[in-house]
Amino acid sequence: MKQAVLDVDGIIDALLKVQYMEPNTEVDLPEEQIMLLIEAAQQIFATQPVLLDLQTPIKICGDVHGQFFDLLRLFTMNGFPPECDYLFLGDYVDRGKNSIEVLCLLFAYKVKYPDRIFLLRGNHESDAMNQLYGFCDECVRRYSPLLYLRFEECFKYLPLSALVGRRILCMHGGLSPEITSLDDIASIERPCEIPDEGLVCDLLWADPKRDQEESWCPNERGISYTFNEDVVADFLDKFNLDLICRAHQVVENGYEFFADVQLITLCSAPNYAGELDNAGAVMIVDSDLACSIAVLRPRETERKYLVGDAFFEDDSDPDFMDEDEYS
Structure with missing residues (x-):
């Protein structure tokens, strides 16, 4: 029997063909091709560092x-790989209707352009979350x-953090009291589970909190x-950094x-x-x-965004806008 060969371009083409179809349309990719794609992506994740050292320019x-x-829509507004480099901060699956399509497109771009697109692990790249919030059900139903178990194994090899331009530290969740050196992150071994406490847990689960008197609280x-x-x-002062960039929370303006x-x-x-009226954003x-923000507006809504003292009406044709730069 002839051994199957991964067709990365075929996967990308099939996924992009539905761009202007009804949202939530499912793309019927062959399961054998998805399995081969996962294996190829996992091999790349395993060979790249757990703490990525990335150069600029890049979009996060x-x-x-x-x-x-x-x-x-995000790629249409900001450029499809390899037009520019991308770093994604995790949480590709669950809640939405097309987690398989999201993973397959990002994995396919990773295989085709391994040094142009980078994917960190989020707290939802785990079996415990996927059993509860939809990804497991989607894989089994479709x-x-x-296939679900194969995705879960691959998640264990995703990197956990990235240092952009030596000055911007990125992760899905947040900081940890266990970080004494960035080598603490760089030395995390994979494949790894997400434990209930400790450095890996904090990188994927911790949150900033305003008006909190104590440094760290449960x-x-x-x-x-x-x-x-x-x-x-x-x-930032200790590690000579300029910015922490993270995800993990819904924020109104993206x-x-x-x-x-x-x-x-x-x-x-x-x-x-499908429940909130928030915008999305790319840094x-x-x-x-120098950093700027591209805002991806909610579909079919009219909103106002406050930037400094100026309101921007959301009634023009483009789906996004570049906000003020900051440094």
Whole structure:
């Protein structure tokens, strides 16, 4: 019997063909091809560092959560690989209707352009979350339990953090009291599970919290910590960094600053889970480390965004806008 060969271009073409179809349209990719794609992507993840060292310019994206058609909008507005480099901060699956399509497109681009697109692990890249929030059900309904298990194994090899331009530290969740050196992150071994506590847990689960007096407090999520502004300032000073970039939370405008402009939260899933009226955002980091924000508006809504003292009406044709630069 002839051995199957991965057709990366065929996968990408099939996924892009539905771009202008009804949202939530499913793409019927052959399961055998998806299995081969997962294997190829996993091999690349395993050979690249757990703490990525990335150069600029690059575009950084937050949670996607199965919103495949919004991912296509994001690429349409900001450029499809390999037009520019991308870093995604995790949470590709669950809640949305098309988690399989999201993973297959991102994995296919990773295989085709391994040094142009980078994918971090989020807290939803885990069996415990996927059993509860939809990804497991989607895999079993559309394909098989075996495909689901194969995705779960691959998730264990995803990198956990990235250092952009030596000055911007990125992760899905947040900081950890266990970080004494960036080598603590770089030395994490994979494949790894997400434990209930410790460094890996915090990188994927921790949150910043305003007006918190204590540096670290138990997180209301029931796992990991919340940290205050002083923790961020001290961390940046200690490690000679400019910015913490993370995801993990829905924010109304698609992005939100914390501790002045020392930490930014990104969410790239507009109309989160089809229930909220939030925008999505992408952070664009130029070669000189100047940053700007591209906002992906909610579908079929009219909103106003406040940038400084100026309101921007959301009634023009483009689906996004570049906000003020900051440095």
